[in-house]
Amino acid sequence: MHPAGMRHNAGFGFPPETSRMDLSRFPRRRYTSFVTPLEPLPRFTQALAASCPGGKGPQVWIKRDDMLGLFPGGNKTRKLEFLVADALAKGADTLVTCGAPQSNHCRITLAAAVTEGLKCRFVIEERVPGTYSETASGNNFMFHLMGVEAITVVPAGSNMAAAMQAVADALAGEGRKAYIVPGGGSNAVGGLGYVACAQELQQQFFDQGVQIDRVVVGSGSSGTHGGLLAGFLGNNIHIPIVGIGVSRDPADQDPLVHKEAQAVADLLGLGMTIPREKVVSVGGYWQPKYSIPNAKMVEAVQMLARTEAILLDPVYTGKIMAGLIGLAREGFFRPDENVLFLHTGGLPSLHAYEREVLGDTPVTS
Numbered sequence: 178m179h180p181a182g183m184r185h186n187a188g189f190g191f192p193p194e195t196s197r198m199d200l201s202r203f204p205r206r207r208y209t210s211f212v213t214p215l216e217p218l219p220r221f222t223q224a225l226a227a228s229c230p231g232g233k234g235p236q237v238w239i240k241r242d243d244m245l246g247l248f249p250g251g252n253k254t255r256k257l258e259f260l261v262a263d264a265l266a267k268g269a270d271t272l273v274t275c276g277a278p279q280s281n282h283c284r285i286t287l288a289a290a291v292t293e294g295l296k297c298r299f300v301i302e303e304r305v306p307g308t309y310s311e312t313a314s315g316n317n318f319m320f321h322l323m324g325v326e327a328i329t330v331v332p333a334g335s336n337m338a339a340a341m342q343a344v345a346d347a348l349a350g351e352g353r354k355a356y357i358v359p360g361g362g363s364n365a366v367g368g369l370g371y372v373a374c375a376q377e378l379q380q381q382f383f384d385q386g387v388q389i390d391r392v393v394v395g396s397g398s399s400g401t402h403g404g405l406l407a408g409f410l411g412n413n414i415h416i417p418i419v420g421i422g423v424s425r426d427p428a429d430q431d432p433l434v435h436k437e438a439q440a441v442a443d444l445l446g447l448g449m450t451i452p453r454e455k456v457v458s459v460g461g462y463w464q465p466k467y468s469i470p471n472a473k474m475v476e477a478v479q480m481l482a483r484t485e486a487i488l489l490d491p492v493y494t495g496k497i498m499a500g501l502i503g504l505a506r507e508g509f510f511r512p513d514e515n516v517l518f519l520h521t522g523g524l525p526s527l528h529a530y531e532r533e534v535l536g537d538t539p540v541t542s
């Protein structure tokens with residue numbers, strides 16, 4: 178038996194940053210009892226190459242974060258492991274968070290609350306006017322099935338932090354204690370979930386003998402992109418990351434990701450300034466608007482479903498994969514490159530857009 182302090186013993190000659198990447202010093206709940214698979218996509222790779230100029234495209238791999246716990250889980254599961262542990266440490270009895278009407282983040286936060294015996298309330302931003310319906314399917318249906326305590330709907334552009342604070346204040350007035358989980362779970366604490374993912378990937382690359390040349394990841398509230406970047410840099414993983422914007426073009430998105438990565442690095446105590454040029458994202462694929470279907474998304478969702486039987490969602494991962502496909506066709510990747518697609522989840526919203534994804538309802542080209 179080693180005393181607990183031995184883990185941080187500097188006597189082994191490790192540089193100090195080794196212990197700075199030791200995540201065990203942060204409280205964490207566990208919502209996934211296994212490591213999510215890292216797999217090649219041979220049939221998708223073949224179909225993609227056939228559609229690229231010269232018939233050559235990259236080798237595509239997938240990290241199945243759509244299989245994370247709090248099923249049907251996704252990237253929010255990893256962030257909530259650290260956020261909910263923090264909430265419990267602070268004695269909260271209710272999680273308060275926010276999102277869009279088909280928010281995966283709200284649904285997974287509620288799932289975490291249920292498993293912890295906490296209550297949960299949402300502030301829903303009706304980003305596209307008239308799109309909130311109390312009886313909608315997909316994630317919205319699951320909000321009610323899992324027993325959300327209250328939903329406040331606010332118009333697009335509302336101050337979400339203030340709206341969540343108002344809910345927390347009302348609870349405090351009743352002698353309860355709320356913990357506010359920021360939108361998408363993206364702050365320094367939530368970003369630790371993707372530092373953990375970076376470490377999980379590093380171990381998998383080693384165990385499976387896989388060399389990945391580039392990672393393609395969704396970039397929204399930015400905890401995933403920024404957390405993974407901080408995790409890569411902190412662990413000396415020199416694989417470039419390309420974010421595909423799901424709601425913003427690079428001029429607006431990159432500063433958010435940089436801020437998130439820096440906040441995570443600071444929480445870890447890395448003593449490092451995140452180089453601005455390490456933050457790379459691609460715009461356009463989210464158009465015409467966040468969550469509104471487009472033709473490239475439909476093609477991407479159908480292509481992965483019909484080559485690998487893996488389901489993407491219309492709001493996030495369908496557009497993110499459309500970005501990977503588009504970059505491949507533009508010759509952005511070398512043909513011998515191993516590109517890793519991070520599947521961040523989102524399955525339930527597929528059911529809210531069934532006709533569009535099948536191509537029966539026209540979508541923006």
Ligand SMILES: *Cc1c(COP(=O)(O)O)cnc(C)c1O
Pocket residue numbers: 251252253281282361363395396397398399400401402423490493494521522523
């Ligand atoms: C929230 C979400 C994203 C975006 O991740 P961020 O960390 O918010 O940038 C991507 N995919 C799915 C399925 C999501 O629910």
